Amino acid sequence: MSDDLGLFTDPDVDERRPLKRDRERDRARAKAKKRKKTVLWLVVAMVLTVGLGGAYYGYRELRSIGSYEDYAGSGEADKIVEVKDGDVISQIAATLYDNDVVASAGAFIAASQTDARVLSTQPGFYLMKTKMSGAEAVARMIDPKTRVPAVQIIGGTKLSDIKAGDKTVPGIYSLLAAASCTEKDGQKTCLSADEVKAAAEQTDPVALGVPDWALADVARAEPQYRLEGLIMRGVYQVKPGVSAVELLRSVIVSSAQKMQGFGIPGGTVNTGFRPYEVLVIASLIEKEAIEKDFTKVSQVIYNRLKKPMRLQFDSTINYKNNQPHIRTSDQDRNTPGPYNTYMSFGLTPTPIGSPSQQAIAAAMNPEGGEIIYFVKCHEKGDSCFATTFEEHNANDQKAQRDGVY
Structure with missing residues (x-):
C-alpha cells in the first residue's frame, strides 16, 4: 500500500535514518570505491616501475634544462663518447653532459631543434671535445668525420695477415689496430697489430671475454690460433685509445652476443x-x-x-x-x-x-x-x-x- 501522504508513518522513527537496504547499498558502494583505489594504486605502481628508466633520463634532462647552462666556443680537450643503440636525443644529451662535453643536457637539446640531422645519429663512438657550446656539439655530432670508423670483418677473415706476393690481406689484428688510433692535441697514437696479437695470445681467455662454451677448446689450442673464429663476420664499434685487452674483449663479447642470436650455443x-x-x-x-x-x-x-x-x-x-x-x-x-x-x-x-x-x-x-x-x-x-x-x-x-x- 502506498503512503505518499505519510498517514502510516511511525512518529517515533527518525525519517533521516536510512532503511536497511539503503545501508547495504552504501556499504557496497564503499567497498567498490576501495577496490577502485587499490587498482588505481597498482596501475600507478606498475607505470612507475616500467617507466623507471625513462624517468631517470627525464630527470637528468630536466636537471640541466632547468638551469640551461651553456659553454661558449668549440671546446677544449678531445673526448670520446659512445652513442648506444636506441639512444634518443635526451639520452645522447645526458651522455654529453656526463662527459663534460656540454654544460647541460638542455643546451644540446635546444641546439638540436635547429638541425633535424641529429635525430639520425647512429650508434658508435664519436670524437668530441670537452666544454663545447650546445650548438658546436650538435654541429660536430652530425659531421661524418666525427664518428670513429667501425671495424668490418668479412667472412673467412683470419686473425693474422695473409701475404700474397706484393699484396697483404689485413687480418683481424691489423684491422683492430687501425681502429684503435686516437688523436690528442695533434698527436696520433695507435696500437700495433703485434700488441693486439700479444694480448690475444698471452691474456687469460676469461679476461678476453671468451664465452664459457669455448673456454676448454681455447685452452687446448696453440696460442696463435686460440681466438680464431670467435670474432665472426660483422660490423664492430670499437673505442679508440683503450688497451689491447679491452679492445679485444669488446669485440669478442659483441661477437659472442651475435652468435647467441644465431644459435650458438x-x-x-x-x-x-x-x-x-x-x-x-x-x-x-x-x-x-x-x-x-x-x-x-x-x-x-x-x-x-x-x-x-x-x-x-x-x-x-x-x-x-x-x-x-x-x-x-x-x-x-x-x-x-x-x-x-x-x-x-x-x-x-x-x-x-x-x-x-x-x-x-x-x-x-x-x-x-x-x-x-x-x-x-x-x-x-x-x-x-x-x-x-x-x-x-x-x-x-x-x-x-x-x-x-
Whole structure:
C-alpha cells in the first residue's frame, strides 16, 4: 500500500535514518570505491616501475634544462663518447653532459631543434671535445668525420695477415689496430697489430671475454690460433685509445652476443656436435663454398665425419701455411699435422677463419642426403656434388677442362 501522504508513518522513527537496504547499498558502494583505489594504486605502481628508466633520463634532462647552462666556443680537450643503440636525443644529451662535453643536457637539446640531422645519429663512438657550446656539439655530432670508423670483418677473415706476393690481406689484428688510433692535441697514437696479437695470445681467455662454451677448446689450442673464429663476420664499434685487452674483449663479447642470436650455443643441441665444433664446421663451410652451396658442403662434412672419412680440404692446409691459394701441393698434403685434413681424421683443432651468420646456420642445418664429394666446377665458385667417387672424378675432370682451376 502506498503512503505518499505519510498517514502510516511511525512518529517515533527518525525519517533521516536510512532503511536497511539503503545501508547495504552504501556499504557496497564503499567497498567498490576501495577496490577502485587499490587498482588505481597498482596501475600507478606498475607505470612507475616500467617507466623507471625513462624517468631517470627525464630527470637528468630536466636537471640541466632547468638551469640551461651553456659553454661558449668549440671546446677544449678531445673526448670520446659512445652513442648506444636506441639512444634518443635526451639520452645522447645526458651522455654529453656526463662527459663534460656540454654544460647541460638542455643546451644540446635546444641546439638540436635547429638541425633535424641529429635525430639520425647512429650508434658508435664519436670524437668530441670537452666544454663545447650546445650548438658546436650538435654541429660536430652530425659531421661524418666525427664518428670513429667501425671495424668490418668479412667472412673467412683470419686473425693474422695473409701475404700474397706484393699484396697483404689485413687480418683481424691489423684491422683492430687501425681502429684503435686516437688523436690528442695533434698527436696520433695507435696500437700495433703485434700488441693486439700479444694480448690475444698471452691474456687469460676469461679476461678476453671468451664465452664459457669455448673456454676448454681455447685452452687446448696453440696460442696463435686460440681466438680464431670467435670474432665472426660483422660490423664492430670499437673505442679508440683503450688497451689491447679491452679492445679485444669488446669485440669478442659483441661477437659472442651475435652468435647467441644465431644459435650458438643454444641451437647446437640436436646437431651431435659441441657448440665449438659447430663453429669449426661453420668456418670450414665459409672457406670451402659460396653461400648458395653452404648447406650442401655442411652435409658433406657431416657425412664424412660419420663414416669416418677424412675431410680432405685444401683450405685447412692453407690456413696452417698462411697461404691464400685454393689448391695445395703434394708436399703440403703429405706433411702431417692437425690442420692437414688429408692425413688427419676429424675436425681441425680450431676454426680457420671468421664464419658468417649464413655459414653458422648451414653448420646447424645441413642439406640432407648422401653426398660426400664436391669440387669447384664453375668460374663463379659453384660446386658440383657427388655421392660416388666415379661421379666426383668426372666432375673434377670437367672442371679442369673448363679451366676452373
